[in-house]
Amino acid sequence: MGLNSSFGIILVPFFFLFFIDATRVLPPKLFDVRNYGAIADGKTYNTEAFLKAWKDACAYHGRSRFYIAPGTFLLGSVTFEGQCKGSMAFILKGTLKAPTEHSKFSTATWISFRYLDDFTVKGGGYLDGQGKFAWPYNDCSKNSNCGPLPVSMSFDFVNNSRIHHLKSINSKNTHFSIFACYNLDINKVRITAPEDSPNTDGIRIGHSRKIKISSTVIGTGDDCISMLYGSEDIEISNVACGPGHGISVGSLGRSHEEEYVSRISVKNSSFIGTQNGLRIKTWSPSLYSLASDMNFEDISMNNVRNPIVIDQQYCPFPPCGIWGHSSSSAVQIKNVKFRNIWGTSNSKVAIVLKCSGLMPCQDIELRDINLVYNGPGGRATSLCFNVKGSAYGKQLPPPCF
Template sequence: MGLKSSFGIILVPFLFLFFIDASHGLPPKLFDVRNYGAIADGKTYNTEAFLKAWNDACAHQGRSRFYIAPGTFLLESVSFEGPCKGSITFLLKGTLKAPTEKSKFSTDTWIGFRYLDDLTVKGGGYLDGQGKFAWPYNDCSKNSYCGPLPVSMRFDFVNNSRIHHLKSIDSKNTHFSIFACSNMNISKVRITAPEDSPNTDGLRIGYSRKIKISDSVIGTGDDCISMLYGSQDIDIDDVSCGPGHGISVGSLGRSHEDQYVSRISVKNSSFVGTQNGLRIKTWSPSLYSLASDMNFEYISMTNVRNPIVIDQQYCPFPPCSSWGHSTSSAVQIKNVKFRNIWGTSNSEVAVNLKCSGLIPCQNIELRDINLVYNGPGGRATSLCSNVKGSAYGKQQPLPCF
């Protein structure tokens, strides 16, 4: 009797733990949009079906799989929102196609994810923004009544998540926008838009931290990756950029003066035929801000117009003096390292560091730079203004400080 009681005391807790572990090991529940009325004919709008499937997946207490089968699904602007009861995988096997009617461009988002934790977006499928129908309306520089064009996929307040194995083509605006997110891993994305497509940034990051981007290919009409105010702990590794405007920090200083940019790393990456390579840009004039602790290393440049750029005189739509606190940029740039950067520049000025006369750049390091001018005559040169820094190892062009 004593022995049986002893086994009973031990066995009940054991069985309880077993069932808890087994529940965690259950396969995810599948929510197939076709079961909610979605039709993959490329002609029927499927927004209502997608939202119904999402609501059920989000309410499921456990792992959910939101499934989009092979085929072409036409989709209007949609927002997938949380918080949800469990983790969700957005599994895109087919193609999502954006609207072409101008009446449906009056939004800043095509596909949005908001207020989510433990989200995975993957599947190898396509986001087709059909941007060529919208690019002619990207005329805000000359039309004060212009409206926003939709970002293909936007993540707002999304944490502890992964985006991988996706293809985005011909976005109307930015391909992927990341705002107020943390601990996000983005890998194996392929982004494509024509070189002359306006404002089609590959990835745009703002007010986010602990973002890792790796093993990706980006060719577009604007920045391959841009990091705006509040970007911190951004790690970019093994990214191929071109065509496009390069990888940029900024522009900074026009607003959000208390949202600093810091701890940026770009390494093991390549630029081919881009307008810029590695660029830091701040408005002039500007509000006070800070951009610091940035490392750019092991970078190859092929036929890049401006391989290394710090531009603290950025003002694309003059006059700018009506809104700044100063006539110069008040953004402090410091602790920036350019290391092991090589290749060809298609302009003679391969290194151009134009810092602020109000707050000069501090602790800028050039180490083992080998950039050759591939145009007729002359050698690559460097230009500097208001820079305090140091140079080590091989230097071509010769450093200007």
């Protein structure tokens, strides 16, 4: 009796261990949108079919694979939400095509992912924003009644997740928006839009931490990557940018007081024919904020108009603050390093550091800079206001502080 009892006590824990391990090794379950009525003819709206497939995939207690086969699927504005019961992968093998009707442009996002953990987007397929039908309506600079154009794909409150092997073309607005996310890895993504397409940022990050972007190619009509207020622990490496407006921190200080940007790293990247290279921009006038601990290193510039820029006079829509007066930017920029940056500048003033008279830049470092200007008027020069910093190694153009 005692022997049988002891065996029972031993066997129960082993049974539970076996059950737990079995659920972990179960093969993933495929949820093919075609089984829910989706049609890959490029003409039929598939929003309802996609939502039905997502509902089932999200409710599955295991590894779900939301599958979009090769072909062209027309998809209206859609939001995919968690929390899901298990890990989820959104596998795009085909092409998702956005609407072209103006009546459908008023949504903030075309495809939105929200409240997800352990989530993956991959597959090598395309997001086609069909932006040429929407760009003429991007007239907010002269039309106070303008509506926002939709971001192609947004990630809000998405944690411990990955986006890789994905292509986005011709977004109506920003291609990828990252907001309130943690530990997100973006790898081997290709982003394309014409140089003159308005506000088509490649990747826009706000209020997020521990974001990595690597081995990515971005050519667009606005910033290749922009890091807005609340961006922290951002690592960017092996990114090719061009055309576009470069990689930007900001603009900061317009409407979010004490929303800091810190621990930004951009390394081993290249800029080809871009309007800017590495840029930090703050509004003037602005609310108080802090942008600190940034490192830009091992960067090549090829025919870049403004390779290195700190602009604390940023105000694209006048009237603006008066330089040097109390209306200047109140964003403190400090501990910023530009190291081993080389190539060609498309303008004579290759380095512009226009810092605030109210909050001068602190601890700015230039180390091993070699930017050549081959145009008329002589060698490249630099321009500085209100900067406290140091310069080391080769310096072309000569430092202005």
